[in-house]
Amino acid sequence: MVLRAPIRGLSAISGSADAHGRRRRLGIRKADCSVVRMAAYDVSSGGRQMFAYEEGELERPKWAGQTPLSRFVGAVISFKPLYSLLKLGARQVLISTAEKKNIPWREMTKEILESDVYKELESVQNSSIVYPDYYLNPFHAYDEGNLSWLAAAEAEAATMSMVRRAIPNASSLDEANEVMRGNWLQAIERHHLQYSETSVIRDILDVGCSIGVSTRYLAGKFPTAQVTGMDLSPYFLAVAQYKEKSCPRRNPICWIHANGEDTGLPSKSFDIVSLAAVLHECPERAIVGLMSEAFRLLRPGGTIALTDQAPKSKILQELSPALFTLLKSTEPFLDEYYLTDLEGRLKEAGFVNIQTSLTDPRHMTVTATVPQ
Ligand SMILES: C[S@@+](CC[C@H](N)C(=O)[O-])C[C@H]1O[C@@H](n2cnc3c(N)ncnc32)[C@H](O)[C@@H]1O
Known part of the structure; x- marks a missing residue:
């Protein structure tokens, strides 16, 4: 409602x-x-x-989807010499805005790159994985997308920066996290309590866990659950596993290198499947695949939780041309994401009780249930 x-x-x-x-x-x-x-x-x-x-007045920002403005930005970005400049610009803007907000981007990156993180790769990597085509695109201004040590080393600073941008008036990163991650977790918990008959949460899967930030929040919120973080990037998972070593917990998080569209895990084995900030990085075909795999993995009464950019966000609808051009230059599937009817796709996958709420000024959380 x-x-x-x-x-x-x-x-x-x-x-x-x-x-x-x-x-x-x-x-x-x-x-x-x-x-x-x-x-x-x-x-x-x-x-x-x-x-x-x-909320803004529109269904989605004018710079996204198939509007003339969106097409114009697309054409600008697809002009190779300009794309290279934009990519560089996007990186510089990201790093400098992070550092202005006291996020020591370069120091954090250096610390990871000079650590023992490399030793984690072998134990976490699934060498028989077949990457979906979309995943092999340049991404976030990295030519190798998420499949690189640099992307993995910078991911935590980039995540912090994203949180600060989402809650611009927060006085600290902790406060911004408290709002953004807190509201998201609360939306999941409330949905599950309301619609699951048992309301017990034994197993949680965090698809697209990256370096494990969302996974750790889930584990903190639901400490008795067994939490699994899954990602397609073995480099991100290596960082996740490395970081987790410094804070051992009663129920250790399990890290799996797999495609969330085809996990190979048993059916009906999770109570919650979360996809946090994943779908805007995927073409619609993959979004549908991720939803149908989540449906298979969830127990009856289980909850799927999708949190991502909100097309109706006023802030996103009013983004300045410079910012949305930079944003689009590093996110190849943003237009497709904005055009995808997530609630409609969830319904087609078989989910019920579909609920959407803006859980921060830029992001929505969509929750839904597998019928009992
Ligand atoms: C922005 S990051 C997610 C951040 C993290 N969940 C958080 O909230 O801090 C998106 C992640 O989705 C992963 N990803 C994209 N497609 C995937 C797929 N099909 N299966 C598993 N992971 C995927 C990427 O590798 C990337 O790490």
Whole structure:
């Protein structure tokens, strides 16, 4: 159920409509505009509103999909000499904005590249894996996409930077994580409690776990569950495994190098399958494959949770031309992602109780259930 409410005096809304006291802590600023339209999402049982973030007027940003603007940006990006410049520009912007926000990008990268991380590769790599074609594209300004040590070493700083961008008014990275990851985890928990008959969470799969940040959040939120992180990049998994060694836990996380579309894991073996920030990196064909594999892997009553860029996000719809051009130059499947009807695809895969909420100003979380 989506509620709309005009709210006076707020431009960036974070936190719940019934918890105004939290606003200062969550970094909400007073606006100069008098009235803004915002969406409040009722994601709870009993009608309590938990997240309230501002929606734009459109279905999706004008720079995404098949609009003339989107095509124009696509043509600019596909011009090779310009693409190389954009790629370089995108990297510089990423690194400098991160460092301005006190994320020591270059030091963090150096620390990983000079560590013993390389020793982890052999134990985590599945040498018989067949990579899907889309995965072999240049990505995020890396010519080898996610299949490189540099991409793996920079992933944590890049993730931190993404979180800071998502919650621009947070006063620290911890606070931004508390909002972004906290709301996402809460949406998963609430959905599962509401729709799963047993509500017990024994096994969780984090598909597209990258270097394990989302996986560690899941393990922290559900400490009694066995959590598995899965990714197509053995370099990312090597970093995930290396980092995990410094914080042993009661239920160690298991890392698997596999394609989330065809995992080889037994059917009905998970209560929650999460895909955090994965789908915008995939063509629609892969999105459908990931959903149908998640459906197979989940037990009846199990929950799929997709969190990713929200086409309806006001901030994303109002991104400046410079920023959306840079963004698109490093994300080859963004247009396809924005055109994919995720809820419709979930329904086609067999999921029920499909719920969407903006869990931060830029991202939505879509949750759904495998019928009992
Ligand atoms: C942006 S990262 C995810 C970040 C992480 N989940 C988080 O929230 O911090 C997207 C990841 O999806 C992975 N990926 C893309 N397609 C995949 C697939 N078919 N199977 C498994 N992983 C995939 C990529 O290798 C990459 O590590």
